[in-house]
Amino acid sequence: MNQRPDEDFEEDELELYEHHRILVDKGQSPVRIDKFLTEKVANATRNKVQQAIDSGTILVNGQPTKANYKIKASDEIKVLMEKPPRDTEVISENIPLDIVYEDPHLLIVNKPPGMVVHPAHGNWTGTLVNGLVYHFQHLPEMKGNVGRPGLVHRIDKDTSGLLVVAKTEEAMTPLAAQFFHHTIDRTYLALVWGEPEQDSGTIVGHVGRSAKDRKVMDVFPDGSQGKHAVTHWKVVRRLRYVTLVQCNLETGRTHQIRAHMRFLGHPLFNDAMYGGDKIRKGTQFAKYKAFVQNCFDLMPRQALHAMSLGFIHPVTKEKIYFEAPLPEDFSSVLDKWDNYVKHE
Structure with a gap:
């Protein structure tokens, strides 16, 4: 059964989670954002960064951007992902269930x-x-x-x-x-x-x-x-x-x-x-x-x-x-x- 875990989890609230927030240095020279993030984010590739940009999960100053955007000094870059940046341990709680x-x-x-x-x-x-x-x-x-x-x-x-x-x-x-x-x-x-x-x-x-x-x-x-x-x-x-x-x-x-x-x-x-x-x-x-x-x-x-x-x-x-x-x-x-x- 080739099922993705979330494929039929209907009516779920969609959320994107912030994994990286980068404030561009004041002395930074203009450079394409895909190149910049490939160097700044661990395990990132140019292709992955471009795909993330195309899907709207990379924001510059709170807005979606394009791969050819050249970053400027003091830009705030956020990298969002579908999964939260934490471990998967579930805390046991005495919550009444119907x-x-x-x-x-x-x-x-x-x-x-x-x-x-x-x-x-x-x-x-x-x-x-x-x-x-x-x-x-x-x-x-x-x-x-x-x-x-x-x-x-x-x-x-x-x-x-x-x-x-x-x-x-x-x-x-x-x-x-x-x-x-x-x-x-x-x-x-x-x-x-x-x-x-x-x-x-x-x-x-x-x-x-x-x-x-x-x-x-x-x-x-x-x-x-x-x-x-x-x-x-x-x-x-x-x-x-x-x-x-x-x-x-x-x-x-x-x-x-x-x-x-x-x-x-x-x-x-x-x-x-x-x-x-x-x-x-x-x-x-x-x-x-x-x-x-x-x-x-x-x-x-x-x-x-x-x-x-x-x-x-x-x-x-x-x-x-x-x-x-x-x-x-x-x-x-x-x-x-x-x-x-x-x-x-």
Whole structure:
């Protein structure tokens, strides 16, 4: 199975980590930045530096640069990478876990909103994995995915809902294979701005990093960039200015639902990264604006919940299925919209 460790870790927050920061000496003569960094950074080659520049991970004075840029005195150069510059030791912490199901081979966890799944830059403690290593000993790790014991997929910090965790090597490989081959049944509930014209549909469009902001994913329907991505959606409830939709993932790309729904013209409610934290539909009345702000305050995150997981048990080979109810913040916002629509 030629799987990259991160290939199907859907809905993960994208981060780049600073590995080098160089302040150019005042007496430095102008020289191409690719040549300069090849000499300054250990194990760097001209080709690697040029690739990093092309991908936008080398910044000069906070902005992406070009390989032929000639550095000047007092320039600040930052070299960013996808992996954090630290060891992979995971600190064990007594963090309560909402375990929906457990057997000797795996467990299903209902992750609350606001909890990061695994340690990373800015969140080395307090994550789901920190809690897992406290409660469970000798969790396996996927090859090339050191520091994330038990994980075969993940959801981002502010998405709530279900995750499957492998407890043994015997369970991890077949679970990872099911995610890789997109045979896992995954259902999400999302509250989106506006009302789709149709009651259901399928979004097909490559998902890849935005050239403007590498933490954000864009949709490339012509397939020119990114990875193939398919999201099936259907309306669950129409609430005039917002709509509750069910999304089923055929693929599991980073931020897939968030990027696809924005591409459809219906960004997720209060999704700051994808433009959903502003009023996108509705009236200009002060009462309405105050109502929406109240909803934002009640659910200070994107309205996305990983509601269900269905897959073949890696050992028993039986089909198993789990659901998690909407968390309180999400259900409270839905109740408010219901009440608003009835009394408007």
